[in-house]
Amino acid sequence: DTGVSQNPRHKITKRGQNVTFRCDPISEHNRLYWYRQTLGQGPEFLTYFQNEAQLEKSRLLSDRFSAERPKGSFSTLEIQRTEQGDSAMYLCASSAWEGAWETQYFGPGTRLLVL
Amino acid sequence: QKEVEQDPGPLSVPEGAIVSLNCTYSNSAFQYFMWYRQYSRKGPELLMYTYSSGNKEDGRFTAQVDKSSKYISLFIRDSQPSDSATYLCAMSQPQGGYSTLTFGKGTMLLVSP
Numbered sequence: 450d451t452g453v454s455q456n457p458r459h460k461i462t463k464r465g466q467n468v469t470f471r472c473d474p475i476s477e478h479n480r481l482y483w484y485r486q487t488l489g490q491g492p493e494f495l496t497y498f499q500n501e502a503q504l505e506k507s508r509l510l511s512d513r514f515s516a517e518r519p520k521g522s523f524s525t526l527e528i529q530r531t532e533q534g535d536s537a538m539y540l541c542a543s544s545a546w547e548g549a550w551e552t553q554y555f556g557p558g559t560r561l562l563v564l
Numbered sequence: 565q566k567e568v569e570q571d572p573g574p575l576s577v578p579e580g581a582i583v584s585l586n587c588t589y590s591n592s593a594f595q596y597f598m599w600y601r602q603y604s605r606k607g608p609e610l611l612m613y614t615y616s617s618g619n620k621e622d623g624r625f626t627a628q629v630d631k632s633s634k635y636i637s638l639f640i641r642d643s644q645p646s647d648s649a650t651y652l653c654a655m656s657q658p659q660g661g662y663s664t665l666t667f668g669k670g671t672m673l674l675v676s677p
Contacts (some may be wrong), residue, residue, distance in 0.1 A: 457653050480662060489572060490575075491667025492608065499662065509663075540607055544662075550596070551613075551663050557606035 450473060453543050453556035461562045462531055469527045470559045481524050482553060483516060484540040485509065498524060499505030531563045536558050567591050570653055570668025579677050582639040586587045587653035587668045590634065594655040596663060597629050602650045602670065611651075612638065643675045 454473045462468050474481050479500050483552075484492035495514070497505040500521035513531075518524040519535055538560050542553040570587045577583055585599075596615055600608035612627040614620045620627045628637040637654075639649055650670040656663035 460597060473610060476667040482664065489669065491568075491570075491654070491669050492665070493667070498663060502661075504662070505664065511602060552610060552613070553663075554610070555600075557607045558605075559589075560605070 453541055453554055455539075455541050455556040455559050457559060458557060459560050461564065463564050464531060464533060466531055467480060467527065467529045468561065469525055469563075470539055472524045472526070472541030472543075472556060473498075474523070474541070474547070478543035478554075479521060479546050480544040480551070481518060482542045482544065483524070483526055484542065486538040486540055486558070488534075495539075496528075508509075531561075532562050534563075536561055536563045540563060567666050568653065568655060568668040571671055572669050574672040574674055576674045577643055579643060579645060579675055580616065581643050581675070583638075583643050583647070583673060583675075585638040585651050585653075585671050585673070586611055587636050589636070589655060589666075591655075591657070591666075592631075592634065593657040594610075594660060594666070597627070597636050597654045598654040598656075599625075599664070600626060600652040600654055600667075602628075602652055608652055641671075643673075645675050645677050648673055648675050 481498040483495040498518040514517040538558040542555045544553040598613040599611045602608045651655040652670040653668040654665040
């Protein structure tokens, strides 16, 4: 399967613990996005990487959140001192330009539950 | 008021019906418009994308954009039970060579056999 992959698919943690999610983009894509989706809502943008550079961060990304993309390949999203409000699906997307159009391909997501 | 408004449904139709899904938006800077389909507990899957006002057809799906009214639609002809999913509209504006997507809430569609 050459699509975007995310691990783990599910994570249950206790409030105050740290969690880390991984995203492996489609291999030839140099752009990578993280989104968060809560129940009954559409995905909301969190952060964007072009290669290894983090070029944009949403104000949703509090200082408890950090994302990295070493060597411009896979990316990790870490949440420190988790809160119940962090419970959501965390989606990763990688993209490529197809003609004049940038198409974002989403992974299956990591579903986080904070107890 | 959110930038993108979408009725969450659910919208229930019988198999074979024509389905109309809609979104309105407030940011006139949006130039790119997309529809994603999301099955339960899966990531969104791109269905259609368009740039200009007018219609774009792909098989049973037609995307329509009216920039003057800030209104976009997705029509599904001959709907099938396998079309049952949540449909998300998304839009973006050009910004330095990349595009963060702004999504609607999604409309849940249920197609009964």
